[in-house]
Amino acid sequence: MAGLEFSVPYNAGLPEAPHGPEALEEVFRLKKIGNNRVREIYLSGPQEYFGSGRITPKMNFSEFTEIVDRIHKEGIRVNLVMNSTCEGTDWYSPKVSAKTFEYLGKVHKEHGVEAVTIANPLYIREARRVFPDIEICASVLGDIDCVQRAVAYTKLGANTITPDVNINRDLKLLKQKKEATGTELKLMVNEGCLYKCPFRKFHFNYISHVSKESSGWEYFIPYCQQVISEDLSQILKSCWIRPEDTSKYGEITSFFKIVGRVLPKSKGIRADRAYLEESWDGDLLDIVSSSLGAFSMRYGTYLENKDLDKYKFFEKVTSCDNNCSQCGYCEELAGKVIGLGRFTEEKIEDKGPRGNK
Secondary structure (H helix, E strand, C coil), X not given: CCCCEEEEECCCEEXXXXXXXXXXXXXXXXXXXXXXXXXXXXXXXXXXXXXXXXXXXXXXXXXXXXXXXXXXXXXXXXXXXXXXXXXXXXXXXXXXHHHHHHHHHHHHHCCCCCEEEECCHHHHHHHHHHCCCCEEEECHHHCCCCHHHHHHHHXXXXXXXXXXXXXXXXXXHHHHHHHHHCCEECEECXXXXXXXXXXXXXXXXXXXXXXXXXXXXXXXXXXXXHHHHHCCCHHHHCCCCCHHHHHHHCCCCCEEEXXXXXXXXXXXXXXXXXXXXXXXXXXXXXXCCHHHHHHHHHHCCXXXXXXXXXXXXXXXXXXXXXXXXXXXXXXXXXXXXXXXXXXXXXXXXXXXXXXXX
């Protein structure tokens, strides 16, 4: 029986605390568990060519190609992340785009990079024209939250779509997307952003710029944390997918993306293992990233993953009409399953000597 496939991150770490090569060896040891396997490893390349949705340590071209070669030796595909949402007006100049596609052509044709993830629809169109055989994944940052956008990105050249995380629990809409486009869907499972976050677009525009400099900080995270501190039900409303629930998407997809390019190495590997094993015993927030992960580290927030089964959580949230003003399910459940002030062994390990940012 065919299992699940995962797109896992090259866990580069933060600019001040890189740990990519070491983490990569641990990923290789996890590349197949039972019927499930790592299909691809995704990473951003040298910052001189393109930004991305994460601030990662500086990398030059030779370092990048060495990583690509190591991944390929393990029989795993490589997905190059070029998913900036903003790079200024020069982004559209012939000179800049020519340099970008020369770079993409070099890594694709000379170094065998099989796939590229892009958010900008104009760049997707040009990439498909120039490289007819490359796999193009429309990034989650393309905000593909409806059938019309999915169809548009497919016509522009995307083979695979990572839908807007806000619709991860709308099974009907996801199914409609698949049927309307015929493209493969790759669902992002452990990004802990606020549901319908008002800061998201501006956050990733900011990150797109500072990622090219490999410097800066997560400017928006404190604002998201304030929202969570005032309403813990936001933790449940965020559209993560539990490891145990991935197989329930069988009519939609068997391909999932795990977030973790800048997580502590311990947390990144823990998340990879949990999803490949389709099970996690412990605090769900110890495998979730972004705002929820940072909030959990700061306040010792705790959500026992297996407890959610008692409340038929998946069945409830996947049949929800998202009319929160008329429904108190998440608020009531948050009072039962979410605690504060408990720092698990996993959190202590993740904090390490540098803390968690």
